[in-house]
Amino acid sequence: MAITLMPLPYAPDALQPAISADTLNTHHGKHHKTYVDKTNQAIAGTALADHSLEQIIAATRTSDKKVFNQAAQTWNHGFYWASLSPESTKPSADLAAAISSAFSSHQDMVEQLITQGAEHFGSGWVWLVSKAGELAIEATHDAGQPEGEDANPLLVLDVWEHAYYLDRKQDRKAYLKAVSGKIDWQFASENFARQSRWTYPR
Numbered sequence: 001m002a003i004t005l006m007p008l009p010y011a012p013d014a015l016q017p018a019i020s021a022d023t024l025n026t027h028h029g030k031h032h033k034t035y036v037d038k039t040n041q042a043i044a045g046t047a048l049a050d051h052s053l054e055q056i057i058a059a060t061r062t063s064d065k066k067v068f069n070q071a072a073q074t075w076n077h078g079f080y081w082a083s084l085s086p087e088s089t090k091p092s093a094d095l096a097a098a099i100s101s102a103f104s105s106h107q108d109m110v111e112q113l114i115t116q117g118a119e120h121f122g123s124g125w126v127w128l129v130s131k132a133g134e135l136a137i138e139a140t141h142d143a144g145q146p147e148g149e150d151a152n153p154l155l156v157l158d159v160w161e162h163a164y165y166l167d168r169k170q171d172r173k174a175y176l177k178a179v180s181g182k183i184d185w186q187f188a189s190e191n192f193a194r195q196s197r198w199t200y201p202r
């Protein structure tokens with residue numbers, strides 16, 4: 001079964017002014033779609049053709065970087081759309097307690113997310129990750145994802161230039177500041193409660 005282009009969970013203009021409709025349409029309709037198409041081209045007629053996206057990522061992580069990059073970028077973008085919301089949301093009591101134990105405050109955690117994303121060299125992603133219940137911020141390069149059995153990503157922000165260039169030129173930090181106000185804390189709380197990775201819709 002082919003990997004699908006996960007629909008945006010909101011209208012393309014719903015995150016304005018943090019992210020413009022122009023950026024979301026291009027990011028989703030061109031960039032994300034290209035990763036999906038290239039993943040499908042790569043797996044067609046192979047043993048991976050009927051696998052889930054998560055299985056394709058696991059099977060290629062160390063053995064086939066070319067396929068891994070397309071598949072992991074497909075997953076990362078779906079997870080990114082789901083990490084954002086036009087609604088005002090709050091962490092659950094459990095997630096708020098974990099944030100308080102790992103950071104000096106909720107605001108401190110958000111600032112570290114912005115700083116690590118802004119200072120990350122080159123293309124990649126900045127994640128809030130739960131590792132056996134302990135929260136940490138982690139930046140990964142290119143299509144990279146938090147690795148390890150016990151690493152459960154709670155949310156991600158895209159720091160590839162294509163995520164902000166149309167709106168903010170090279171000012172990644174301005175994008176991160178704006179988009180950090182659009183994080184879907186309910187989604188992060190659901191991921192934290194589940195204690196296993198979100199799965200890309202089939």
Ligand code: FE2
Nearest residue numbers: 031158160163
């Ligand atoms: Fe992206």
